[in-house]
Amino acid sequence: MKRFKLLVAVFLAVVLTAGIALAGTLEEVRARGHLIAGVNGGVFGFSMPDDKGVWKGLDVDTARAMAAAVFGDPNKVKFSALTAVQRLPALQAKEIDVLCRNTTQTLTRETINGLNFAHVNYYDGQGFLISKKLGIKSAKELEGATVCVLPGTTTEMNAADFFRANNLKWKPVVIEQTAELNKAFFAGRCDVLTSDMSQLAAQRSVSPNPAEYVLLPEIISKEPLAPVVRHGDDQWFDIVNFTVMAMINAEELGITSKNVDDMLKSKNPEIQRFLGVSPGMGKALGLDDKWAYNIIKMVGNYGEIYERNVGPNTQLGLDRGLNALWTEGGIMYAAPFR
Amino acid sequence: MEAYVQKTPLEKLKPPVTHVGVIGWVRTNLFDGWFNSLLTLLTLYFLWEVVPPLVRWAFIDSVWNTTGAVCRDADGACWSIITTNLRFILFGFYPYDQQWRPLIAILILCGLLFYSRDRNHWNKYFGYGWIIGLVVMGFLMRGGLFGLPGVETTQWGGLPLTLLLSIFGLTAAYPLGVILALGRQSRMRAIKVLCVVYIELIRGVPLISLLFMGSIIFPLFLPEGITINQILRAQVAIILFTAAYIAEVVRGGLQAMARGQYEAAEAIGLNYFLTMRLIILPQALKIVIPPTVSILISAFKDTSLVVIIALWDLLKTTQSTLSNPEWMGFSREAYIFVAILYFLGCFSMANYSRRLEKELSTEDH
Numbered sequence: 001m002k003r004f005k006l007l008v009a010v011f012l013a014v015v016l017t018a019g020i021a022l023a024g025t026l027e028e029v030r031a032r033g034h035l036i037a038g039v040n041g042g043v044f045g046f047s048m049p050d051d052k053g054v055w056k057g058l059d060v061d062t063a064r065a066m067a068a069a070v071f072g073d074p075n076k077v078k079f080s081a082l083t084a085v086q087r088l089p090a091l092q093a094k095e096i097d098v099l100c101r102n103t104t105q106t107l108t109r110e111t112i113n114g115l116n117f118a119h120v121n122y123y124d125g126q127g128f129l130i131s132k133k134l135g136i137k138s139a140k141e142l143e144g145a146t147v148c149v150l151p152g153t154t155t156e157m158n159a160a161d162f163f164r165a166n167n168l169k170w171k172p173v174v175i176e177q178t179a180e181l182n183k184a185f186f187a188g189r190c191d192v193l194t195s196d197m198s199q200l201a202a203q204r205s206v207s208p209n210p211a212e213y214v215l216l217p218e219i220i221s222k223e224p225l226a227p228v229v230r231h232g233d234d235q236w237f238d239i240v241n242f243t244v245m246a247m248i249n250a251e252e253l254g255i256t257s258k259n260v261d262d263m264l265k266s267k268n269p270e271i272q273r274f275l276g277v278s279p280g281m282g283k284a285l286g287l288d289d290k291w292a293y294n295i296i297k298m299v300g301n302y303g304e305i306y307e308r309n310v311g312p313n314t315q316l317g318l319d320r321g322l323n324a325l326w327t328e329g330g331i332m333y334a335a336p337f338r
Numbered sequence: 339m340e341a342y343v344q345k346t347p348l349e350k351l352k353p354p355v356t357h358v359g360v361i362g363w364v365r366t367n368l369f370d371g372w373f374n375s376l377l378t379l380l381t382l383y384f385l386w387e388v389v390p391p392l393v394r395w396a397f398i399d400s401v402w403n404t405t406g407a408v409c410r411d412a413d414g415a416c417w418s419i420i421t422t423n424l425r426f427i428l429f430g431f432y433p434y435d436q437q438w439r440p441l442i443a444i445l446i447l448c449g450l451l452f453y454s455r456d457r458n459h460w461n462k463y464f465g466y467g468w469i470i471g472l473v474v475m476g477f478l479m480r481g482g483l484f485g486l487p488g489v490e491t492t493q494w495g496g497l498p499l500t501l502l503l504s505i506f507g508l509t510a511a512y513p514l515g516v517i518l519a520l521g522r523q524s525r526m527r528a529i530k531v532l533c534v535v536y537i538e539l540i541r542g543v544p545l546i547s548l549l550f551m552g553s554i555i556f557p558l559f560l561p562e563g564i565t566i567n568q569i570l571r572a573q574v575a576i577i578l579f580t581a582a583y584i585a586e587v588v589r590g591g592l593q594a595m596a597r598g599q600y601e602a603a604e605a606i607g608l609n610y611f612l613t614m615r616l617i618i619l620p621q622a623l624k625i626v627i628p629p630t631v632s633i634l635i636s637a638f639k640d641t642s643l644v645v646i647i648a649l650w651d652l653l654k655t656t657q658s659t660l661s662n663p664e665w666m667g668f669s670r671e672a673y674i675f676v677a678i679l680y681f682l683g684c685f686s687m688a689n690y691s692r693r694l695e696k697e698l699s700t701e702d703h
Contacts, residue, residue, distance in 0.1 A: 093557035315663040
């Protein structure tokens with residue numbers, strides 16, 4: 001009995017002290033010595049391990065940039081692969097510091113789920129892939145089509161909305177596994193494959209006859225994919241938010257991982273502020289003034305990580321499209337650093 | 339009239355060739371009546387249709403060590419997906435240059451298991467051997483001492499994770515299951531009710547929901563800043579789940595014991611624990627070997643469900659390889675490889691249980 005009482009006392013002590021020791025996420029991350037980022041783990045080009053188990057991808061590089069900003073070392077980040085159901089509870093239960101898992105920013109996630117979405121690191125949208133043989137030019141002509149779609153996703157709901165809104169009949173073919181779903185489509189089991197455009201382009205590039213398939217022009221949903229943090233820690237939110245913006249601004253300013261050292265000598269006051277030559281920006285975030293320099297030097301600017309992971313020269317072969325800088329016809333636009 | 343007497347023994351006639359040897363065997367076993375002949379012919383035709391193309395696909399036309407692009411042009415199986423990604427499939431995120439450590443750990447484990455097959459080897463020293471082996475394995479996997487860099491459990495994956503979850507899961511679940519079964523038979527009301535409620539609750543929900551509870555709901559109840567290892571959570575869920583099923587199987591064995599066995603034990607003055615340990619359990623557990631093993635086998639396969647809480651077990655690392663565009667579409671080869679690994683595990687369990695049954699059999703033959 002005595003031992004039991006002791007046990008209860010210890011347990012209560014742990015609970016209480018843990019409750020008191022509510023430090024900010026930045027302090028916790030610093031004390032731990034590394035950042036923990038939730039990622040998808042199964043999307044090539046965004047977050048996936050290579051054959052040596054090293055994480056690669058756009059989301060992965062975004063998280064590495066945060067580690068570079070906080071620690072000056074892009075490798076001080078641990079990745080936790082999460083499923084779609086797990087990702088939000090894991091963030092709420094503080095198992096991860098930030099979620100970079102191609103998560104779409106929505107109103108309910110911001111409010112009811114208590115999350116803050118940082119700047120978008122990839123603008124995606126749902127589209128349709130069809131065989132050229134069908135001779136269809138627009139998704140509005142898809143009357144009575146059989147559609148291959150992944151069940152239980154916003155993709156499925158978006159497709160349902162689209163067909164209902166346009167008064168079209170459709171027959172969904174739902175298959176749980178992405179790989180099997182794609183196989184079914186390329187084997188001709190359905191007329192249409194619907195998913196995010198980035199996914200469809202990737203699937204087409206590895207299909208037996210890529211030239212036989214076309215992406216329809218309609219994009220039926222907006223999918224702004226962004227890193228996410230919990231409500232209630234504004235400083236940490238700012239760090240995550242401005243890490244993404246730093247990569248975008250660097251591209252706009254023409255700073256790359258190759259020329260960043262030369263840029264330190266630049267006379268442009270904007271670049272001087274950005275790289276911490278004239279101090280202030282880092283301090284405002286609670287970081288070292290070299291934070292942006294470290295991101296660009298160690299990870300690269302947005303254009304670089306885009307080209308490296310999903311750009312035209314990779315297997316995904318995705319054009320910049322919406323993800324080009326605002327000065328080049330896209331909508332990637334970041335707040336000024338001043 | 340002289341009687342005919344055969345002076346020399348007649349030459350022994352062999353039975354007609356159609357009744358002995360290969361032909362005889364074929365006649366009696368394969369072409370015994372029109373129906374069986376028909377079945378045999380159908381089977382032969384089926385084999386003829388299936389086996390040569392399969393061999394051609396799997397061996398003759400297959401490619402073994404190429405890039406994904408070459409595979410796409412090949413007619414046969416693309417085993418390159420396995421050879422190229424073997425280390426990731428087997429070891430997941432374990433640091434690439436340290437992967438000899440899980441490899442040695444697995445070899446030690448297999449060695450110990452193999453040596454344990456023979457019950458004559460079971461003695462105190464071999465018990466120590468197991469303990470040392472487990473400590474060495476844990477040290478190899480975890481590192482952090484004697485110059486070996488530490489590897490966190492979040493980086494464990496692939497085959498070591500599958501083996502860890504199943505072997506520790508099964509060894510811990512078995513005694514727990516036996517205790518629960520005994521508790522359910524107990525004359526003490528509180529213990530009995532507790533055990534019944536536990537068993538029925540756990541059996542009433544699928545393993546997936548237990549895993550979800552462990553990985554998603556449970557952490558929300560923990561105080562802030564305290565997290566419990568993800569692998570441990572899955573491990574506990576698997577143990578709790580398997581134990582409930584084993585308990586019911588063991589209860590079947592206990593009920594099969596004749597009343598006289600209990601009475602005889604009481605008559606010679608054994609108390610409850612001795613009765614159970616010396617008389618009842620040895621007999622009851624022996625009876626239930628076959629159903630127990632089938633539960634263990636299905637629990638071994640169920641460990642692949644940890645995919646849904648994003649633990650990278652053998653199946654998940656394989657699936658991850660398949661979502662790389664270079665290897666997309668070669669799911670047949672990848673799944674065949676995983677199936678072979680799982681089959682090896684399940685088959686050796688089944689094999690061992692048959693052997694154990696034979697050894698423990700007390701009936702006269």
